[in-house]
Amino acid sequence: MNPSTGPTEDERRARAALTRLLEPGDGLGALAVRCWGAERTLQVLGGPDAPEPGERQDLVVAAADQGHRVTSRTWSAAQERWSTRRADLAPDRDLETIHRLGGRLLVPGDPDWPVAVDDLGGQAPLALWCRGTSTIPAVHRTVSVVGSREATQYGQQVTAQLVSGVARRGMTVLSGGAYGIDAAAHRAALAAPDAEPPTLAVMAGGLDRFYPAGNEQLLHQVAETGLLISEMPPGASPTRYRFLARNRLIAALAGAVVVVEARWRSGAQNTAGHALGLGREVGVVPGPITSAASAGCHRLLRETPSTLVTEADEIISLMPHHALPDDGLSRPSPAAGATKAGEQERAHDHLTVEELLVFEALPVRAPAEVARICSVAGLGTGTVLGVLTRLGRQGLAEQRGAGWRRGSTAR
Amino acid sequence: MNPSTGPTEDERRARAALTRLLEPGDGLGALAVRCWGAERTLQVLGGPDAPEPGERQDLVVAAADQGHRVTSRTWSAAQERWSTRRADLAPDRDLETIHRLGGRLLVPGDPDWPVAVDDLGGQAPLALWCRGTSTIPAVHRTVSVVGSREATQYGQQVTAQLVSGVARRGMTVLSGGAYGIDAAAHRAALAAPDAEPPTLAVMAGGLDRFYPAGNEQLLHQVAETGLLISEMPPGASPTRYRFLARNRLIAALAGAVVVVEARWRSGAQNTAGHALGLGREVGVVPGPITSAASAGCHRLLRETPSTLVTEADEIISLMPHHALPDDGLSRPSPAAGATKAGEQERAHDHLTVEELLVFEALPVRAPAEVARICSVAGLGTGTVLGVLTRLGRQGLAEQRGAGWRRGSTAR
Incomplete structure (x- = not known):
């Protein structure tokens, strides 16, 4: 990295501190970084400066541009939130820790910063802690494979089968390092290392420890030949909230997300919702309708514009066509990709990320209740209600009884 | 029936004869019946009259109106085809046989003629042989359930489960009387007789014998409490061609078709293609991607505008909303039905049945080869190529490499 054009060490140090100060998805904090820069934001949010x-x-x-109001009250609440963590800031220690673990902190502007996460707009990560020496491949070389922690034998078998297939076609397989489908995906990718790196794991907590404990050996192996990634600094706990926030990175870092087994309510559906909101394709593997482990998959196929997939080639054909490698490894269907992308672009024009998440969570036909839309979009009730009203005004959503669905202009 | 307004006995006798003379789907023969009436058609096609x-x-x-040319050559070929069967005509014997078996011949104009089959246009049956005393229920009270002869235990189990559910909601379950999924559907409907009649079987051959032999007892039971239906007269063999032609009746007689297990190439897909062509909804039950018995189901879900279904309520919500009974038994989703029907109407306007079959067989995204389109549409290569050219001119189909898909105006 050339320090004269890339991020300065002060910038990197400030972002390291901010990843501890700001919870992922702290919109106001992220906005401050965009308006004032990371160093000045740290002085104000993390120090005594007003x-x-x-x-x-x-x-x-800037907030008004995004449809938000920053009042004295908003600001006070945020300051209270931030002040509780000021005493914990230790960017130098955190950077030293990650270096000692054989990793580093990536920040925007680094030559190997994954620009795909910038698609998240105001929800983009401030920095990415990495453990391992690999670089994050481009979005068109990466397939995310996610699913249930309580995977069945069927789920593990088809994960292994599909992951082997996409890995043989040179794709890096990204997952969340959890038990079940995630672990099966990482394992199959490590066993068929045709891609460089074979696999990436995006974690919800700090990378100084391997979580969950039962996957320690597997995650160690991922760090050695692939890469562990987290937006949280060393020592941070993998909270439920951070697991959900982490899902947006799993969606943003890949050209397509494949859901193998998912229960009726599941994190995999949240990841799929993020992916659809970002215009990424979502492939869904069906299963027996008698299996609760596939109920969420069938729900996705009924309620979202996801695509049923049964083999590796069908997954490859979901990848962004405009960025397809010319190496003869993959057999894409460029025309098909172009159509779907084109269709989505029309609907997505002029929408914010939140609006996209909600829009994509809306069923085309049978209306869904707000609670369900929140769950699919991965957003809170207040946010979703506000967004639904805005989408309704644009004809993109319509209320039907107790539920909402796509508006007639968007079907 | 009031003979002064309904069909005369001469008309019925003529149609009885014509079902033996004309193979199902003999478009020219059917057109003659429409132009000249059944009795006169029989005199010309079945006798010495020119x-x-x-x-x-x-x-x-009339043929030109449908986009066909009747040349001397067409006519001679047809005469040759018809002449081979003239000696076999025995309408009085056939009518006597069906009466002896406790059945009758339904013809258009009978008060209990199922008007839904008239949606088949030039492909509508000339008459329907029935064995049993039940009447055919309206299309919005009938669900067709079809699938593989070589059903797995999973397929039989979910067929029983779904059929019990729709039967409990007062729906008559129609199938094809074959081994596997068909038999499981008839059995489950007979075991949960909340609908009147509980079940109908549309057969490919004459109703004087039960085919296949292994289903004799089951089909006997269907005839006793439900109804066996065929457009072929007693004694007619169930040929491969007649099985395929029969599928259009299974599609036309029901408000929705549900496919439970289907191999990559299967009759169930042909039935689904007919249903989509007629604007009937198609529900498809997914299964393990490792099961060859579900490969055709997954193919339908990827390549056609069919809907994944996992429970009886989801099947009920596919039924035509405009004709839903007001008996509180079913819990439909009227808004959803309205949307889908509305969408299809746009695409279907001004298309002939053949054009509809081909149009609906076209994948939205990844192009399909002509052979595949023929298989899904249930039409011959020559017909399909001609129709594709016409659809292409209207922007409803487009060629991509060796295949065809929906045109940009129809996606």
Whole structure:
């Protein structure tokens, strides 16, 4: 990296600190970083400085552009939130830890920063902690494979089969390092190492320890030949909230997300919702309708514009066609990709990420209740209700009884 | 039946004879019946009479309306085809046989003629031989359940489960009387007799014998409490061609077709293609991707606008909303039905049945080869190629490499 054009060490140090100060998805914090830069944001959010009137004004205007209001009350609540963590900031120690573990901190502007995460807009990560020496491949070389922790033998078998197939076609397989489908995906990718790196694991907590404990050996192997990735600094706990926030990275870092087994309510559906919101293709593997482990998969196939997949070639054909490698390894269906992408673009024009998440969570036909839309979109009730009203005004959503579905202009 | 307004006995006798003379789907024969009436058609096609010049002219004009040409050559070929069967005509014997078996011959105009089959247009049956005393219920009370002869235990189990559910909601379950999924569907419907009649079987051959032999007892039971239906007269063999032609009746007589297990190439897919062509909804039950018995189901879900179903309520919600009974038994999703029907209407406007069959067989995204389109549509290569050219001109189909898919105006 050339320090004259890339991020400075002060910038990297500030972002390291901010990953501990700000919870993933802290929209106001992320907005401050965009308005004021990471170093100045750390001084204000992590220290005793108050923002200058002009800085405050910039933030209010930027928030308004996104349809949000920054009031004194919002600001006070945020300051309270941030102040609780100020004492814990130790960016130098955290950077030293990750280096000692054979890793590093990637920040925007680094030559190997995965620009695909910038598709998340205001929800993009401030930095990515990595453990391992591999670089993150481009989005068109990466397939995310996710699914239930309580996987059946069928789920593990088909995960192994499909992952072997996409790995043989040179794709890096990304997953979440959890038990069940995640572990089966990492294992199969490590066993068929045709891609460089074979596999990536995006974790919800800090990379100083391997979680869950039962996957320690597997995650160690991923760190050695692939890469562990987290937006949380060393020592951070993998909370439920961070697991859900982490799912947006699993969606953003890959050209397509494949869901193998998912229960009726599952994190995999949340990941799929993020992917659809980002315009990534979602492939879903069906299973017996008598298996609760496949109920969420069938729900996705009924309620979202996801695609049923049964073999590796069908997964490859979901990958973004415009970025397909010219190496003869993959057999894509460029025309098909173009159509789907084109269709989505029409609906996505001018929508914010939140609006996209909600829009994509809306069923085309049978209306869904708000609670279900929240669950699929991975957003809170207040946010979803506000977004539904906005989408309704644009004809993109319509209320039907107690539920909502796509508006007639979007079907 | 009031003979002064309903069909005369001569008309019934003529149609009885014509079901032996004309193979199902004999478009020219059916057109003659429409132009000249059944009795006169029988005199010309089944006897020594040549058509009068005016009659000939009527036929040519009617054929031209459908985009077909009747040349001397077409006519000679047809006469040759018909002449081979003239000696076998025995309508009085056939009517006597069906009466002796406790059945009857339904013809258009009978008060209990199932008007739904008229949706088949030029492919509508000339008459329907029935064995049993039940009447055929309306299309919105009938669900067709079809699938593989070589059903797995999983397929038989979910057939029983889903059929019990739709039967409990008052639906008559129609199938094809074959081994495997068909038999499981009839059995489950007979075991949960909440609908009147509980079940119907549409057979490919004459109703004087039960085919296949292994289902004799089951089919006997269907005839006793439900109804056996065939467009072929007693004694007619169930040929491969008649099995395929029979599938269009299974599609036309029901408000929705459910496919439970189907191999990559299967009759069930042909039935689904007919249903989609007629604007009937198609529900498809997924299964393990490792099961060859579900490969055709997954193919339908990838390549056609069919809907994945996992439970009886989801099947009920596919039924035509405009005709839903007001008996509180079913819990439909009227809004959903309205949407789908509306969408199909746009694409179907001004298309002939053949064009619809081909159009609905076209994948939305990845192009399909002509052989595959023929298989899904249930039409011959020559017909399909001609139709594709016409659909292409209207922007409803487009060629991509060696295959065809929906045109951009129809996606």
